[in-house]
Amino acid sequence: MSEATKLPLKQKDFLQLADFSGEEIHYLLEVAQEMKAQQKQGIPHPYLSGKVLGMIFEKSSTRTRVSFEVGMLQLGGHAIFLSSKDIQLGRGESISDTAKVLSRYVDGIMIRTFSHDSVEELAEHAAVPVINGLTDLHHPTQVLADWLTILEHKGKLAGLKLCYIGDGNNNMAHSLLEGAVKVGMDISIASPPGYLPNEMVMEKAIVAGKQTGATVMVTNNPVEAIKAADVVVTDVWTSMGQEEETSLRLQALSNYQVNEELCKHAKDDFLFLHCLPAHRGEEVTAGVIDGPHSVVFDEAENRLHAQKAILKVLLSK
Numbered sequence: 001m002s003e004a005t006k007l008p009l010k011q012k013d014f015l016q017l018a019d020f021s022g023e024e025i026h027y028l029l030e031v032a033q034e035m036k037a038q039q040k041q042g043i044p045h046p047y048l049s050g051k052v053l054g055m056i057f058e059k060s061s062t063r064t065r066v067s068f069e070v071g072m073l074q075l076g077g078h079a080i081f082l083s084s085k086d087i088q089l090g091r092g093e094s095i096s097d098t099a100k101v102l103s104r105y106v107d108g109i110m111i112r113t114f115s116h117d118s119v120e121e122l123a124e125h126a127a128v129p130v131i132n133g134l135t136d137l138h139h140p141t142q143v144l145a146d147w148l149t150i151l152e153h154k155g156k157l158a159g160l161k162l163c164y165i166g167d168g169n170n171n172m173a174h175s176l177l178e179g180a181v182k183v184g185m186d187i188s189i190a191s192p193p194g195y196l197p198n199e200m201v202m203e204k205a206i207v208a209g210k211q212t213g214a215t216v217m218v219t220n221n222p223v224e225a226i227k228a229a230d231v232v233v234t235d236v237w238t239s240m241g242q243e244e245e246t247s248l249r250l251q252a253l254s255n256y257q258v259n260e261e262l263c264k265h266a267k268d269d270f271l272f273l274h275c276l277p278a279h280r281g282e283e284v285t286a287g288v289i290d291g292p293h294s295v296v297f298d299e300a301e302n303r304l305h306a307q308k309a310i311l312k313v314l315l316s317k
Contacts, residue, residue, distance in 0.1 A: 013123040013130045017178040032309035046076025054106035058113040067303040099125035129314040139171040143179040145306040149299045158184030163229035168197040172235045181209035188217040190225035229266040259285040
């Protein structure tokens, strides 16, 4: 690593982007860029040789599981997949006991689950770093990958405008809010009534934005939100655990589809991001997600590189 990437993180864990300064986020991005370049050049980087990551999955995933497993392998370490059926946590063992036991075996824990409180409790009782792979409230590893993707295509983060359209009360909207203001990026969110972001997350983002000069807009009007946007983001309308609400959500969010007509109001060179999986014809049209502005597969690849940066920095302490 270069001299510029030796800034230590204050946090033991990676739970939400609100915990980190803009400088720390840029530090992680620089580490990710260096290791991505090394990987593309075939240069080994076994920074975590002999280290083991325990991965708890209470929510299934394609990108999270594969990227963390491959990331640990490329870093010289190992990853152990633990579904809720594989460990006693799924049969009633307490989170605190699980944290204490796993801390005796592994060097870090990644968890992908429903309740963010569970991740906070796990981190409180674990002696090793805990990484939030996703909760219903936050998805910080995804947004770090988004920032890496935007940086690669735009050359900067500060001063850009990011627009998120869709369900504002979901983990992507919350982590985008937290992360944007930390790096000086303006953010607008368009959601229907009843689907606005968590008030506490939004209030904290507004306060943080005042320190970096980033603005926060939340509106019911998608045209107003997307005006002059450099980056346009959406997510599925029905997340895991919300399947019983599908019909209601399709109706409530029907006017919040990211389509070619709406995107005419963004900048001519806007980027389109989606964390995937996507439902073409619902939250986004095929013409947008498969069109020239879409960088969703660069974004998916960057989950690997962004998470390797998190793993390298936290597990090599």
